[in-house]
Amino acid sequence: MTAARTAPAPDDAAPAASKSQRAYDWLAARIARREYAPGYRLVLGTIGAELGMSVVPVREAVRRLEAEGLVTFERNVGARVAMIDDSQYRQSMETLAVLEGAATALAARRLAVAELRRAREVNRRLVASLEDFDPHTFTALNQEFHAVLFAPCPNPRLLELVTAEWSRLGRLRDSTFAFVPGRAQESVREHEEIVALIETGAPLAEIESAARRHRSATLTAYLAHEHPDDAPHHPDDAAPAAPVRPSPGGTR
Amino acid sequence: MTAARTAPAPDDAAPAASKSQRAYDWLAARIARREYAPGYRLVLGTIGAELGMSVVPVREAVRRLEAEGLVTFERNVGARVAMIDDSQYRQSMETLAVLEGAATALAARRLAVAELRRAREVNRRLVASLEDFDPHTFTALNQEFHAVLFAPCPNPRLLELVTAEWSRLGRLRDSTFAFVPGRAQESVREHEEIVALIETGAPLAEIESAARRHRSATLTAYLAHEHPDDAPHHPDDAAPAAPVRPSPGGTR
């Protein structure tokens, strides 16, 4: 729902896209490229001047970015690029694990052999890209692999959320695999397992679980690498532990 | 992420909220109340005149509504209330089943006894509301019950999506229980089961599955009641079926 249109045609000759759209794309690109770092102050007038347009389209673009969580906005004060901390990345990954797992399971029974073949082919390209490793292309291929798998998911709403979360992640961090290169190898192996599960008609619960664990594992690897002190804690952490914690304080 | 602020204070004396915000609230309310039916043409100037403001705030409100999927917008043509079909409702319910299940599981280990007591109390009120049944209040209490359960979920992003989906559902349909009154009784029973699972420290997977099935069952009941011909088909439909379908046509 959120990231709907993202410039159908950039602009060839005529200004096919509206100025608001151009402003949106321009800002989103700058933020993604970290040219506008988190906390950076976005002044409507300045941006408008830089883009050769009035403040009105810029304003609209900023409000859209705000709705997507890329920038924060304070009334009568102004907009600034949202502060992104590590926990946001973790949360998005965790959420994506849930969404993607469900989407993959829902799509599993609708995958034709041609699509499975295509998924394998993408995975082969992933393997090939392991030598001469480039995190960015690896992430792109990785996304393509998963996209093939959950594309036939009959629930467009779920797909929408998955896509939104993917792009959100992309803006939070260019590629996880840049941080934990070792994870890439393991990842492609898990890909093959997931494809095999789908192919053999494994129970949907099992497929969902595998897909979810696959992503959670990437997150865990990242956390272990960057923050060795953090607890792993992902959706599949099913340690029974104590039945209930005692009430720490008030009702809430 | 989408439905962030929804009017902190309506407006007592001073226009605390901006006009854009007022326009947004006003439009959202009208759409929810079906006063603006799906397909209804939203003309900026007219609405602005009716609200005693210029088109600019109205425009912004409409764009926000567009971002949330409530209205569609066509350039140089105008906005109209989004056409909502039954499948959207189904998809939202299905998605919410996934999200809520995950959130509940993630929150389970963090629920203190006080919160469980509170959940049970809300459920008691649900039981009480069964006689002299009002679908609207039942839905509100139902939401409160679940909110208590997943509130301690440590993943704010996931909670955000759950909340967004709840409000989306609320706008698609006031209350499911208005359509399938019989489902309400069953629902409160399942509530107790979920609380018991959490209390006894059942595996997280089991809690998640129960929470998900709980919502899926509501959807199934609705579908069976309204569209007896539709297949049930929900996330837990784990019928093994054939391993893979043959490729129906091209690669895609």
Place this chain on the structure above:
DNA sequence: TCGAGTCGGATCGTATACGACTGCCTGCCC
């Protein structure tokens, strides 16, 4: 009678203008 071209109204897209609010800096008073 039917089609194509043209005209007009309706609506949006953007620019410009002005008022309102916020935060900071300066200067005064204690």
Place this chain on the structure above:
DNA sequence: GGGCAGGCAGTCGTATACGATCCGACTCGA
């Protein structure tokens, strides 16, 4: 020296104005 009040610059919020675009209807000719 510290604290508070006032002023000032920077921004946003909204109104108004005008050009651009689209859609429907009307007219004119074959």
